[in-house]
Amino acid sequence: MFFSLSPLLYLTLSILFFRFVWVIPYPHPMALLVAGVLSFLQRRDRKLLFLKSAFRKNFLSVLPAMEILFFVGMLIASWAYTGVLLLMIQTGILFLQPDYFLPSLAIVSAIAAMVSGSSWTTAGTLGVALMGVAEVISFPQAMAAGAIVSGCYFGDKLSPLSDTTNLASSLTHVPIWSHIKHMLKTTCISFGVAIFGFYILNLFVWDANQVYDSTLQSSRILPDITNQISWFKFIPVILVFGSALFKLHIRVSLALGIVSAIAFSVMESGFHFDIVRTLVFGFESHSENEVLDRFLSGGGVVAILPTEILILAAVWFGAVVEGYGYLAEILIQIKNWAKDRSDILLSTMGTAFLLNMVTADQYLSLVIPARAFRSLAEEKGIPEKDISRSLEDSGTITSPLIPWNSCGAFMSTSLGVSVFSFFPFVFFNLFHIILSVTLLLVVKKNLKVHS
Structure with a gap:
């Protein structure tokens, strides 16, 4: 699991390095590029076919946003x-x-x-x-x-x-x-x-x-x-x-x-x-x-060109993470962990947020978790409307809070303020995430007490 999450660790460290140590004008594209290269190099089986396929899929998903x-x-x-x-x-x-x-x-x-x-x-x-x-x-x-x-x-x-x-x-x-x-x-x-x-x-x-x-x-x-x-x-x-x-x-x-x-x-x-x-x-x-x-x-x-470069860098990073199996391994671990209603809904939200970070596209953050957890939810008797709400509670809400996501890049470019600057003041998005997660954790705790 740690190996699967290593690309996100590289991304976090790269962002910190290019923002506070070696300060450059556009730290996020460079951080995404470096994190993608490191994640690519540490894989023993580096068939370019996997990378090309994932890059093409991710690029086509964000192309409408770039246009x-x-x-x-x-x-x-x-x-x-x-x-x-x-x-x-x-x-x-x-x-x-x-x-x-x-x-x-x-x-x-x-x-x-x-x-x-x-x-x-x-x-x-x-x-x-x-x-x-x-x-x-x-x-x-x-x-x-x-x-x-x-x-x-x-x-x-x-x-x-x-x-x-x-x-x-x-x-x-x-x-x-x-x-x-x-x-x-x-x-x-x-x-x-x-x-x-x-x-x-x-x-x-x-x-x-x-x-x-x-x-x-x-x-x-x-x-x-x-x-x-x-x-x-x-x-x-x-x-x-x-x-x-x-x-x-x-x-x-x-x-x-x-x-x-x-x-x-x-x-x-x-x-x-x-x-x-x-x-x-x-x-x-x-x-x-x-x-x-x-x-x-x-x-x-x-x-608009700096924003377009940022999105392309995010597509590269997402292609490496998805093409070489990092994302699939994480999803397998999450599905193995999810046992009850709260676990499945939390997993849906967490996966949506992860995909917003990795793929830079909010549509994929809705599509993939829906496919991954809908059948599991049916087995546990969870209403489909709970899954649909969880998708939006995370996939839609968190997309503008990530600088390299197409939504975050769009909001930052249109309003002329960086995501890191307006992040603390997006009260609705932040509180809604806290409220949704808290309600699920409370329900999970109550079920444990009753059981």
Whole structure:
């Protein structure tokens, strides 16, 4: 078992080394590369066929996420170029109350994610604008990102339009509404506690009067900038979320947002080559507001490349761990350990988390545990809805908390804050994991006492 877990040990040590000993700009891709090489070298039987097969499978699983990241980079750049993003920031400043800023971010993000069925769509559009509001009023970026991610994943988890919710439901043959209803029992408690936590953090950690003064100051500056912006530029935002309601693929939704924003720009001032350059290299803001310039400048395809490299490094590491049998050995040991209901559900959650770390793809973190433990659960008489809930309690919830996972990389890239920075403030995800595991351990303890 220790030998099977050695790749994770190499990964942990490599991350610590490249972050604190030999500090480099992008420690995680290098750590994944080194850990994969060490895990490859220690195997006696190193047939490249196994590695190629696993790499191809993992690469194809994350390829849609890599494509979507390029769309998000172009969307941010196009919305900054055409003034859509600036208008969203101005609107947020007018309506978000500083005294309830963090709870408001979580609730607004949750509603948007529930309507669109996608945490990625919400973070890549509304989330970017909300981070702009936080930047303008000088609110800590890590806290704001934590609140947005919490709301995104609460809404995504309970949305009948969500791909992960539908996937967990279909894998376990549980009707979608039964699956959502079963998740409500714990998910709403976790989100309620998270909202209360954000309120306390907003109240005691940050000076509300300072935020309010900053808001007033920014409100005086922003109208001068946004007088020239027409409110019809909200149409790209409506198209993105509206298309999601019709279950169009996220690539289509983001493409509509990009094309419509560019179309309005061309209608107003004609076509300029700067539009193409902006989509590739990002937008450069030159206003009189240094805070806005710092936030609006960015986006584009080039800005996404470090994230794409990170995901490819994770695919390499996952290919070694899966191709040379490390993962299979771990799963065998876990299945041998699982004896009762609590063990099986804990094993499902633990395996989902492990796969989020190893494969960098949240879909695999749902598919593999469902296949591995569904038959075992049937033998023990465990309801299928318990398995489906456990899949989401770990596979969906932990995915944005891992920097090299496609979800963690996406959230970090879209919101402009590293996973390690916003990790302590993702109250919903963290508390929900603690609550789910605690409930299973309590049930296991009670069964032992009664037996």
